[in-house]
Amino acid sequence: MNSITNNTMLVKKMNQEFVRKALKTMKQGTKSMVAQATGLSVATCGNILNELLDTGELLELGIEESSGGRPARLYRYNENFFYIACIIVRAGVKNRSLTHTVVNLAGETIAEGYQENDRVDPALIDHLVDQLIGQFPQIRAVAIGVPGAVHQGVINLSDIKELINVPLEAYIREKHEVEVILENDMNLTVYGFYQKQEYDEEKTVAVATFIEGSFPGAGMLVDGRIHRGSSHFAGEIAFLPLGMTHEEQFRQLHDRTTFHSLAGRTLSSLIAVMNPEMIALTGSLVEHADVHLIRQECLKYIPEMHMPQITLLEDPEEVYMYGLITMTLESLTYSLQLVEKRR
Template sequence: MPANSMKLKEINTELVKSVLKKQDYCTKSSIAKATSLSVATCGNILKELIATGEVLEIDLKPSTGGRPARRFVYNENYAYVAVLYARKEGDYKSLTCVVSNMIGIHVYETYLELEDISIKEFDDAIHMLLKLYPNIKVLGIGIPGVVRQGIIDICDFKKLSGEPLQQHLEKKFNLQVIIENDVNSTAYGFFHRTQYTDAESMVYIYYPIDENPGAGIIVNGQILLGQSNFAGEVSFLPLGVNPKNQSDIQKNKELFADLVAKTIMSINCVINPKSIILSGFCFTEQMIESIKTLLHLLSPKGHLPELIIEDDIHDSYIYGLTSMALTKLSCNIQLIEK
């Protein structure tokens, strides 16, 4: 089959699956109407999906006089994706693992508190998940640091720095693997689960306890990575504080509030997003009010973005990684209506 025909078939298959995922059940006619594909094309795609087990045929639709219509449902447990993220908050180091089905529903979640995290801890956790769910197809990995072409660069976990984690996991487990920075994943998750439009931009800034901050930048619905994936490393902004000393400033509430406000203003002057989301257990209500006061002093009237506070990154983080992992299972062509 020519390459263009194969790609068209992939797109059509994704259209059929997307319709099935949104409905309790469908018929060939209802799928054809929703996708603008022919009934014959839908029938051929359904036949292949039934053969793989990704789609199931259920009881016939009751007849109203003619031949009863065949009904089809998407098999949401046909396969799974697993996401794992390493996190450091002060002295606490943890690895969170979540398995989700094909429509993003979590079927398993566990939290492992560890002395340190290296490739071995990822290997052990993935082995455990595959024993429970052998049909995992994609691994989504979240890392507190810079990731370039699957290799971990700057990282809060020294044993992971310089490691080709993506290549290692792909070879060891023979699965598709995506690896993304923690705040990029979280920003992507927050953006999509709170239903921004692609025309809107937002920035998510995360301050771990006793660690340096990072920002995830979303423009046109996509993560802004920069040419070396360094975009969002806001601890390196030239604000008069060495990145090595920034985590210590959290102990001084006044200096910390000033640094956060200047970081937000620096981002706003360059990107001017619709929203800036601020997250971290280190923030108190009083500190948030101090930051807001400083922002109003620093910014010309009418130019401040909406400031949103999200205490914990977990829900947005998992949503982002899971969405990326599920997208990895679908064809990589995005249809844009003009």
Template sequence: MTIARTATPSTARAINDRLALELLLSHGALTATELRELTGLSRPTIADLLERLQRGGLVAMVGERGEQRRGPNARVYALRADRAHLAGIDVRTVGVTLTVADLTGRTLADAALPVDPADPPADFADQVLRTLLATAEQAGARELHTVAVGAPGLVDPATGELSTTSRLQHWHGELVAALRAGLGAEVILENEVNLAGIAEHRIGAAADRDTFVLLWLGHSTGAAVVLDGRLRRGFSGGAGEIGFLPVPGTRGLPATRSCDGGFHSLAGGRAVCALAREHGLVDGPGADDAPAAEAAVLAAIAAGPAGEPFLDELAERVAVAASAVAVLLDPGCVVLGGEVGRAGGSALAERVAARLARLSPVRTEVRAGTAGGGAVLSGAVLTASDAVRRDLFGGR
């Protein structure tokens, strides 16, 4: 037997307020009439909630709009974007980039702080904190409500702590503690590829999919798994650590704290650069980082037919991991992200799709990522924005 429950007046008000705030966030400024039409609520209910939200500092009247009728102009209401400020931070071995945004997620100021991976200063975590505070001041933010940090490594879902799976910088483990001690704000730590997956899901190539896997191809390799609209982290936060996947074509096997010998050795930045040298696309030793791998892929595409053998072999390698993802999860869609995936675009995605169709019986679409080079940072801002809205608007 089902027991019907009627919402209490306070619960109904909270639900109505949250609905109105979400509409103002997604539609921009609205009149009371427009809110009434979008929500289906009565005129008195809309009037009450607008007064309540103005008292709470979440909504402000921003002007008037002429209507096609007699009488006074309609008042226009908007979300107060300055009600709370947030930040996103993208952590790499070569430094950090960060963005300060308002309640709507609009970027107000950003900054980059590079570091020499071979000789990082002992106080680099504190330097990041000072840079963030200075950037927030530049943006006119007196305080930050929430900061989301994307970092390499496993983030334990139970503790929120970072555990590394390879040789990372000492300041990676120190940064979140420095931020929490110096900000007095909520600091959310998330794996950087997971944040890129959130960006592709919300504003990128998988915006129309509830289930997909982002295959990250950059300095290292990784994956973000989104099933039924939810990011899946796994029991220990290790879902998507595809760099450790044992694959043919490498000279060994990965180990607990090193993905050398796994898929990383087949398609990480160093491997892509080495492949480009084999095909004559790169002269001399050069760099073996993500920008160099990206440049190599772009050079192959620009070379036309001369670059196709390189792209074909790279696609063969990527298809190995995509096949493992397809037969284990059957996501229906794999998005290629990271510097290499972004540079390869449709040329690489189409090649991977053709090879995947021969490897796997599971029908899987392959798309090029479209969230751009700032996908991790965009995902961090989206994650921080969601947390702020949950706090200020209520709900999940």
């Protein structure tokens, strides 16, 4: 396929996305209304609307009432054209868990569920995907949030050893013929947190988690973009050179007499490198009263004028899932081909 053909296809996909966004924003509209909103010609919009109507991605509502001119067809975006299955994998102290939510293209919840297990492995996740697709054949994408570092669709560092070095993303994509997104839990949490702030301009923020039975982790957005690093290792704050072994770090994190000092040093490193607007704390080891104490520890290393706002993240589970849903809907804008793949 030559470059001219590639460019033509790219332009067509971009124009289709302009039309989709216009109809999603307007809720419903005519061909001329879409053309005005997108800046595309009426003829181009007409062709795209017909194509999307044929696939079922658009719905025709009928004819708009005319004020004297030729009646125009009225279109609406079909938010139930396909579904997304969002799965969160958690590593608890005593057990593992899978939380799932099935949403439509508007991010509206269609179904949700939760299960606990002594062990979570690729087979258990695949079994859940099997069940969800069997129940909802409209599922065309699967998004999975995991506690660990993910690089090129493979988990290379995690508290759940069974998931390490398994090509989970590629396996599910090939077996089920769906688009798959595999992402670190803290990246998703900070993304959900950032989106909920509704900033007027791009900001730099972080979320740090301190969970019982686990090492700490962080998610970072720099100037409105997730910072993953060259090998997606960014945010693995348990590897900071704190002058102690991992075993000693784990002990101090779980000791209330040393927790605040260690957490303060960890956050100070984030502040010195990122200079964030805000840091949100989460995890079972953090209590409301800890926020002030940790901030005081940070002030031992960071000048007051450079200190970010430090807050306790309310409802982190909801923020995490919101981040997974939002990121998936946005990332699928150009990558997912909205066609029937299974019959």
